Amino acid sequence: MSQKNHYTGLTDAEVSESRRKNGVNLLTPPEKDSLLKRFFEKFGDPLIIILLIAGALSIGISCYEYFSLGQGAGVFFEPIGIFIAILLATGLAFIFELKADKEFALLNQVNDDEPVQVIRNGNAMQIAKKDVVVGDIVILNTGEEVPADGELLEAVMLNIDESTLTGEPVCHKTTDPAEFDSEATFPSNHAMRGTKIMEGHGVMRVLAVGDKTENGKVFEAAQIDDSVKTPLNEQLDGLGDLITKISYGFAAAIVIGRIVMYFINVPEFDWVSFLAFFLQTLMVAVTLVVVAVPEGLPMAVTLSLAYSMRRMLKTNNLVRKMHACETMGATTVICTDKTGTLTQNQMQVAQTNFFGNPSDDILIEGIAVNSTAQLDLSGDKAQVLGNPTEGALLLWLHKRGVNYLDVKDKAQRIEELPFSTERKYMATVVKSATGKTILYVKGAPEIIFGMCKNTAGVTRQEVDAQLLEYQNQAMRTLGFAYQELADGDKTIENNKVAAANLTFLGIVAISDPVRSDVPFAVKEVIDAGIKVKIVTGDTPGTA
Template sequence: MVEPKHYPGLNEIQVNESRALHGVNILTPPEKESLLTRFLEKFRDPLIIILLVAGALSIGISIYEYYGLHEGAAVFFEPLGIFVAILLATGLAFFFEIKADREFAILNQVNDDEPVQVIRNGNAIQIPKKDVVVGDIVILSTGEEIPADGQLLEAVSLQVDESSLTGEPVCAKSTDPAHFDKEATFPSDHVLRGTKIMEGHGIMTVTAVGDKTENGKVFEAAQIDDSVKTPLNEQLERLGRLISRASYGIAGLIVCVRMAMFFINVGDGFDWMTFLSFFLQTIMIAVTLIVVAVPEGLPMAVTLSLAYSMRRMLKTNNLVRKMHACETMGAATVICTDKTGTLTENQMRIYNTDFFALPDQRLGNDATSRIIEEAIAINSTAQLDLSNPDKATVLGNPTEGALLLWLDASGHDYRKIRETVEIIDELPFTTERKYMATEVRSQALKGKSVLYVKGAPEIVYGLCSSTESDVDKSTIDKMLLDYQNQAMRTLGFAYKIMNDDELPFSEGAIAGRDLVFMGIAAISDPVRAEVPDAVKECIDAGIAIKIVTGDTPNTAKEIARQISLWNENDNELNIITGPEFAALSDKELMERIDDFKIIARARPLDKKRLVETLQKKGEVVAVTGDGTNDAPALKAAHVGLSMGDGTSVAKEASDITIIDNSFASIGRAVMWGRSLYHNIQRFVLFQLTVNVVACLIVLFGAFMGTESPLTVTQMLWVNIIMDTFAAMALASLPPSQSVMQEKPRSRNAFIITRLMKWDIITVGGIFFIILLALLYLFHHTYIEGLDSMFPLNLSAEGHDLSPYELSLFFSIFVFMQFWNMFNARSFETRKSAFHLKGCSEFLLIACAIFFGQVLIVEFGGEMFNVVPLRFIDWVIIVVATSPILWFGEIIHLFKRS
């Protein structure tokens, strides 16, 4: 007989001392940045910084022009336009991220007032969870969440769901060293805060509270912002440096050349006032070139592209919380994924049953199915929540719940069976016995008492004297080996028809060894149906997949085999356990990390170390996870992907939440990211071509001594309004499945490819030559309409361009860019610019640009320095500039062929 144990617990003095020494049982919430700080962070973008410098210079020039040269207030349009562009780009990014935060609506808070049973001063009392201290004696019951880390003093049939920390849905806990699981992630006599008791009960003494618990360490690690730069951040920084160096270099060249020209022309008649006036004019031209060179629309284009993708990705079950994650997914080279709930359904299911035929002459017709149904329904501690007609939910032990789900799927209501059967006696499952038994007054066998036994097949078989249908042991052993090789859990079933005076149990065990073995059931957490295809899609796209799980090596390997990640060429170099992983030095890990496909028995910070090491090797890392244990890695990764039904801590640490928990949605996120990057490249191609042309015109005017034919407000329309529309048009292009056939781009690759560079230089140069020729014609002949230009009547002396000629030049310049937008849209797509399926937004915005230009010229007046054009001139401009599209189509057709 076991003597009952007495636990006096802590007294009030000891409680206060413990709280002072070890702290309170509350997870310290992360410090939240203020909205102002988050908004100001948007100004750290390299292109925004360049725009701020250009804007400051532009303000200085505008003030001089207004007060010194007594020009009109229109001189302030340029700096105003620049700062409008800055505020739009930063404001939109800030707005969409705040909006996503609110939509996300996930809190890290836990219910710290939840009642917990503890023993203090020799009495069992209830206290709030936040008041638990180290040294407290806590009473644990089925269904409760464990309030703190502790060591078990007692454990009766204790099964704990540790999936939120280790990925293990069921861990058997014991105080008997003989029954400890040596491969367990945490000791078998330890329980952890935030895990849940699925079955049994126990008593523990608290060893850690609050931030000192394993849950707290994970939570704290998840708040560390490693400030990992995304590939797009790095490439835009390089682009910003290139643009600033080029514009400052050319501006410096303008100053040097014009100063040299001044001193050559002035000869001996040097005058300080003339020099200062000429020098100031030169500085203004140089600043104008810098302002023109800086792509005001690019930050906004990137923001609009990301914001548009955020909204569209939500329709594919990807809730994007942080804007950069849209594009960064497209650069991913490695995905580190957990197993439970991500690759698998996180619900135990019957894979197969091998119930042997029961002889009719002994039990009567139809007894086979009825006795199996009764054995499963009655000899179980689980329940099903059937309130949702579309999906039954297991309450209690997941393994036993799988049997009830199988019964339910077969059309049998376990509740009705239980209601009609009288339970005589029962023996609960323990880790020592490894089986459970229930004696009932059977309805399947009317008027008979039947003992049902279920448990570990080898133990249950040892209690039997015969097997139904005379199946021999070698056949059963072969079945079990086959299931175990597939990392499945197996249960054995037996029964016995009891005599009236026969006792089923003796000294806490089955009395006798004369049961009949009924058969076995194989149970597994099945792989999600869509996962194998989704994993193949990612591998074909050049993305490496690594499984990081708290499960056993055999189980992890079997799951990897089922999703085609593990093949016959893999060996022990491709799998490692958490303790082995932790024992590797940083140098050893760097050498071996590429080989790893599986890390089994992993602890939370193993995954984070894996991510950080991969990042040091230049990989772009995405991490998937649904548990608290995944949070540090989710936070450290370039992109963290949490599951829709994951823990709030995991969701808070992630950048994207996969609402439908489907790994296939990750493939769609990669496709969106890659397509988005191509769309940004197309906009860079489009806008830099515009800027090259504009800069060359300013440069030409600087050396020829003439003013730019494009006014400040006209450049404002071209550089901001039109480019914003173009950004929206190119950002709205639908994703292409073909990008999944490409390999991930190099992290060090520049956003401007060699092909883009030559396209910008060639097209920009051609446009400049055409516009330069037009300027010459307009300067040397009087144009009253494009239909009356020919025959040309060029005069020897030039003249200042009339408002009508300037309006023609402005419109021709814009429509050349308009048609080039279509060429940019089809750049590197292997499709025609006229392939407009799914591009309704592009067409709508293209129409807005087209008619917007007409409206600006017809009604812009003095503000835009334009006068209305004749209808025939509009027709000629549209038709005469359209060959830009046709030539582009011919070149793309030649490339495709």
């Protein structure tokens, strides 16, 4: 993004000193339960509990048959088989999930390695989230997660989702004391670690990292189990309850029925014979409960899920809990992002089509100042930081030998309107290096064209035809417009461009090649009966 002020940030020496003094930007992981406790947790499955009860009752029956009735040792095969099934089911689940936990320990490091835009040594660059230190100048853009607690130095229409900390889905942030919310949980000019930028952009100075952040305090105080039962979990729970109720119901019916029959068929009541008959009746009822339990079901479920878990692991898909495999198997629709998921996320300007021979100064300044992206020029090759579409425009300037930072520094920013999916455009008002006040607008070409009074002789039909040609080549398109402002001219009102004398500059087509493995992957899931939906802000033609 672009800043109203030029920041230099920390030097390498200051970064080292801050890290030594204030620590690293990592949360201390919670203590894990012992292996023994984690193993015994596997016995909490409803079917396993039923099997344990059935196994205990089966042991009682076998002992009665062996010692009282004089039957052979074969009567113990039933309880032994039940407990072998229990140990196999729980043991396999424990072993596979233990392996998954080790893989997840590595995977969790990915979150700490997420790139964060900072300014150090006077240059914009990307560093890992874990490397952010107190005092860093961090650039915040829409869709990003705030990496640490900090004080905002700039905030342009900045709204943050603080639901992870306060429950508030949208909190307006500002650096203007007149707009501060006195009832807000956190100051209106502060951004907190773990919250998400929903709209706008800003710049902040880091005040706290790691465990000392508010997110770290919450993480330390309460380890929240946010696990959700899968459909299979719910179905097995219901099956366990159903088997229990039915078997107990039949057992109770047998006990009552046999007692009634005893009093009907035996004319004289005798306590000794009745107790012997009642004990035999209980044995019959317990036997019914035991045989009603499907000993092989937990084993079959565990084996199938373990096999699914192993297959997913071979394709680099980690599953922490085995039952989650069933949720993946029940997928009917996949909603996928386009940029960086289906495409290579290597956007570059493929074609430009400007009308009316606009001056290079207008084009260059319009692209440089009306942008939320940055270029990391510290290496041999310029790297895009932030929005890849806008970064492609800055790369285009860079390849033409234009230093976009110099252009931005020479233009004084007066007013900004960040891009939003509702408006589909962004705008910036600057005091140009030429001394003129200029409004620059950039966004969806069809919308930008409709806002313009001056179209350089091009018609809507010509623009639509050009857009269709680009979109049929799967290219993203951007339209540009500007207006030199006089005193009293409208610019931005009610979060919309209100200027009435905009001039349409033209269209830029940006390409992003499809990843080579995408066609096969999409065909495979479609053949499996799964629908694929592309979630994108582009036009249907581009998608």
